[in-house]
Amino acid sequence: MSLVIVGSVAFDTIRTPWGDREKIVGGSGTYCSLAASYFTKPRIVGVVGRDFPRKTLALLRARGVDLEGLRIKAGKTFHWEGRYDQDPNKRTTLRTELNVFADFRPTVPERYRGSRIVYLANLNPEHHDFVLGQFRKPALVAMDTIRLWIDTKRDVLLKELGRVDIFFANDEEARLITGEANLIAAGRALVRLGPSLVLLKKGEHGALVFGRDSVFGVLAHPCEHVIDPTGAGDSFAGGFLGYLDRADGLRVKDVRKAAVYGSVLASFAIEDFGIGRFLTLEPGLVEARFRQFRKMTTF
Amino acid sequence: MSLVIVGSVAFDTIRTPWGDREKIVGGSGTYCSLAASYFTKPRIVGVVGRDFPRKTLALLRARGVDLEGLRIKAGKTFHWEGRYDQDPNKRTTLRTELNVFADFRPTVPERYRGSRIVYLANLNPEHHDFVLGQFRKPALVAMDTIRLWIDTKRDVLLKELGRVDIFFANDEEARLITGEANLIAAGRALVRLGPSLVLLKKGEHGALVFGRDSVFGVLAHPCEHVIDPTGAGDSFAGGFLGYLDRADGLRVKDVRKAAVYGSVLASFAIEDFGIGRFLTLEPGLVEARFRQFRKMTTF
Numbered sequence: 001m002s003l004v005i006v007g008s009v010a011f012d013t014i015r016t017p018w019g020d021r022e023k024i025v026g027g028s029g030t031y032c033s034l035a036a037s038y039f040t041k042p043r044i045v046g047v048v049g050r051d052f053p054r055k056t057l058a059l060l061r062a063r064g065v066d067l068e069g070l071r072i073k074a075g076k077t078f079h080w081e082g083r084y085d086q087d088p089n090k091r092t093t094l095r096t097e098l099n100v101f102a103d104f105r106p107t108v109p110e111r112y113r114g115s116r117i118v119y120l121a122n123l124n125p126e127h128h129d130f131v132l133g134q135f136r137k138p139a140l141v142a143m144d145t146i147r148l149w150i151d152t153k154r155d156v157l158l159k160e161l162g163r164v165d166i167f168f169a170n171d172e173e174a175r176l177i178t179g180e181a182n183l184i185a186a187g188r189a190l191v192r193l194g195p196s197l198v199l200l201k202k203g204e205h206g207a208l209v210f211g212r213d214s215v216f217g218v219l220a221h222p223c224e225h226v227i228d229p230t231g232a233g234d235s236f237a238g239g240f241l242g243y244l245d246r247a248d249g250l251r252v253k254d255v256r257k258a259a260v261y262g263s264v265l266a267s268f269a270i271e272d273f274g275i276g277r278f279l280t281l282e283p284g285l286v287e288a289r290f291r292q293f294r295k296m297t298t299f
Numbered sequence: 300m301s302l303v304i305v306g307s308v309a310f311d312t313i314r315t316p317w318g319d320r321e322k323i324v325g326g327s328g329t330y331c332s333l334a335a336s337y338f339t340k341p342r343i344v345g346v347v348g349r350d351f352p353r354k355t356l357a358l359l360r361a362r363g364v365d366l367e368g369l370r371i372k373a374g375k376t377f378h379w380e381g382r383y384d385q386d387p388n389k390r391t392t393l394r395t396e397l398n399v400f401a402d403f404r405p406t407v408p409e410r411y412r413g414s415r416i417v418y419l420a421n422l423n424p425e426h427h428d429f430v431l432g433q434f435r436k437p438a439l440v441a442m443d444t445i446r447l448w449i450d451t452k453r454d455v456l457l458k459e460l461g462r463v464d465i466f467f468a469n470d471e472e473a474r475l476i477t478g479e480a481n482l483i484a485a486g487r488a489l490v491r492l493g494p495s496l497v498l499l500k501k502g503e504h505g506a507l508v509f510g511r512d513s514v515f516g517v518l519a520h521p522c523e524h525v526i527d528p529t530g531a532g533d534s535f536a537g538g539f540l541g542y543l544d545r546a547d548g549l550r551v552k553d554v555r556k557a558a559v560y561g562s563v564l565a566s567f568a569i570e571d572f573g574i575g576r577f578l579t580l581e582p583g584l585v586e587a588r589f590r591q592f593r594k595m596t597t598f
Contacts, residue, residue: 086480181385183503184521204482205504208521217518217595222483222507256598296516297596299555 003245004112005032006045006131007121007234008101009052009070010078014228014273015094017086021228023079024274025056028121028144029070031231034278035238035265037063038286039246042238043112045069045131049077049100059279068109075100088226088270089203096148108134117245119237120164122146125156128163140250142166144237150176162194168237170201183208184215197255199240199262201233209259214252218259219297221267221289228273232266239265264289302544303411304331305344305430306420306533307400308351308369312380313527313572314393320527322378323573324355327420327443328369330530333577334537334564336362337585338545341537342414344368344405344430348376348398358578367408374399387525387569388502395447407433416544418536419463421445424455427462439549441465443536449475461493467536469500482507483514496554498539498561500532508558513551517558518596520566520588527572531565538564563588 007029014021029046036042043066050072061067078101081094105127114136120128120143132141141164149157150173157177161167167190171183178189183200187210190198198210204223209216240262247254264286271277306328313320328345335341342365349371360366377400380393404426413435419427419442431440440463448456449472456476460466466489470482477488482499486509489497497509503522508515539561546553563585570576 182523182525185523188523202504205501206516215521215595216598217505217521218598219516219518222514222516224481224484224487226481253598260598294598296514299515299552299559299593 001040001245001248002043002112002115003036003040003117003119003241004043004045004069004108004115004135005029005036005119005121005238005241006106006123007032007119008078009044009046009048010080010101011052012230012274013079013081013095014230015081015083016228017084018227019273021273025053026080026230026274027078028231028234030056030060030275031234031269032119032121032238032241033060033065034063034275035235035269036242036245037065038239038265038283039242039261041066042242042245043069043115045106045108045112047071047073047100047104047106049073049075052077063278069106069112071106073100077101082230084229088229091229105130116140117142117241119143119241121234121237125149125153125160128160140165140244142168142237142241144168144233145173147173147176158193161190164195166197166199166241167195168199168201168233168240170203170233174200187215199236199259201236201266203229203232207236207259207263209255211255216256216259218263219293220263221293222296223267223270226270229270231269231275235269236262236266239263260290260293261286264293300339300544300547301342301411301414302335302339302416302418302540303342303344303368303407303414303434304328304335304418304420304537304540305405305422306331306418307377308343308345308347309377309379309400310351311529311573312378312394313529314380314382315527316383316385317526318572320572324352325379325529325573326377327530327533329355329359329574330533330568331418331420331537331540332359332364333362333574334534334568335541335544336364337538337564337582338541338560340365341541341544342368342411344407344411346370346372346399346403346405348372348374351376362577368405368411370405372399376400381529383528387528390528404429415439416441416540418442418540420533420536421448424448424452424459427459431462439464439543441467441536441540443467443532444472446472446475457492460489463494465496465498465540466494467498467500467532467539469502469532473499486514498535498558500535500565502528502531506535506558506562508554510554515555515558517562518592519562520592521595522566522569525569528569530568530574534568535561535565538562559589559592560585563592
């Protein structure tokens with residue numbers, strides 16, 4: 001059991017019609033590792049500035065997250081500011097201060113190098129080589145991306161899709177990469193670009209899992225009021241990869257359950273600002289919601 | 300077993316980026332009855348002009364549709380013209396010629412009046428009273444509506460929601476009626492307006508079934524290229540009500556299977572222009588796709 005998450009640990013400033021939060025803890029690595037911590041002991045590779053709260057690090061450790069790969073550097077922590085309007089599926093980036101994340105060329109601790117699953121969250125695809133080169137022979141390499149890299153590093157991104165096993169994309173990213181408006185066509189086109197599994201995240205409409213010759217569909221938990229959609233995708237990835245790490249296999253059944261757990265963890269992430277919901281979330285509630293998902297789709 | 304469908308039998312002119320069709324057969328009653336014909340012998344109440352092709356009537360009869368309630372009147376058949384762009388979920392109405400449908404105050408044949416399920420498709424809600432008054436004691440009354448009535452007959456529509464058992468709405472209609480942007484909130488608000496079941500249709504994202512205290516989710520069949528989305532919602536209603544009529548009950552299990560059959564029939568409707576796909580669709584293919592839906596969601 002070993003999952004390494006290479007991603008951002010950051011501050012987010014969130015503006016919504018029902019309230020704002022200034023510089024709360026966020027970041028792909030944070031959400032992903034918290035979600036994965038319900039299934040495994042995830043390892044983070046990332047960087048924060050000296051302004052990052054020690055309390056949060058203690059909290060991550062208490063949840064079983066391994067922080068040996070998290071560097072604390074002189075300087076300020078990555079800070080993202082965004083706004084959501086009525087439609088939580090649409091967000092506007094107001095500010096991105098990369099700070100210590102700007103020239104992040106992470107060194108992977110020796111102890112992590114034999115890990116089974118490596119997840120490259122929102123990394124500059126030009127740095128994949130450098131990161132992956134430090135691992136011995138991971139059984140699974142997964143990646144996510146952000147619009148920034150689709151717009152500015154398209155060719156490198158496409159090349160990287162050819163070498164990963166699992167790719168996470170939301171609907172907008174899938175359309176931008178493939179040029180297909182229809183999401184089924186987009187998902188299948190992504191599989192043709194390389195990954196044997198593509199997880200297409202559709203926000204309130206759930207997710208689709210594309211394999212070489214298969215489509216599996218997962219619903220979203222019915223949520224009447226989304227408080228803060230930030231981190232939903234990263235929590236999905238964390239639930240998915242965390243469960244796969246625990247299942248220790250990649251049978252169809254494992255992948256399907258993993259995708260449902262991904263949707264379950266994402267559904268908790270959006271119920272409060274930042275990582276708030278994960279602070280009080282008991283494992284029993286995760287299992288209860290997993291059972292609700294089954295009830296909601298069985299016929 | 301008896302399902303009466305009160306709706307339009309019409310001509311549609313369809314414009315899409317991949318081709319146009321002039322005055323092909325359409326209408327809510329047509330799609331709905333064809334879809335329902337896979338499960339029961341649906342009865343149509345409607346009106347056409349003398350320009351409506353006899354061949355289509357023969358075809359409906361051959362599929363087991365009872366046409367005693369379809370009047371043929373001097374004048375021209377209802378004609379709708381619409382355009383779809385790349386996104387098949389959005390359509391623009393270019394023309395609506397009500398013709399003989401304009402003052403349609405249908406008389407229900409004596410033989411239909413004891414029917415178990417009555418479906419009011421896209422009827423002016425002011426005429427519901429007149430139609431329902433002719434039935435003895437239907438076990439279930441279902442209705443759909445169109446944007447026209449939401450915009451122009453809002454108060455009557457809301458009153459009618461208080462007296463039906465089942466309401467079909469697409470995402471746009473659900474939002475317009477309830478004022479809720481979130482679809483879960485909108486679906487629950489619709490249930491509070493009266494119907495004990497609300498079927499919220501989401502196009503490519505499937506459908507949600509809201510009961511008094513429950514939500515059930517159905518996917519859409521993964522379709523890479525939607526040819527003509529016209530009639531998808533009516534085919535959904537036909538599959539749903541047709542199966543419920545055959546199941547002869549309203550247990551949770553019946554409703555869920557009915558919703559899946561609704562999604563299955565809708566998925567065939569969009570694979571060709573107009574009712575084209577239903578002309579060659581074998582019952583075995585309906586069952587095969589139903590099994591695919593189970594496979595696509597089981598975990």
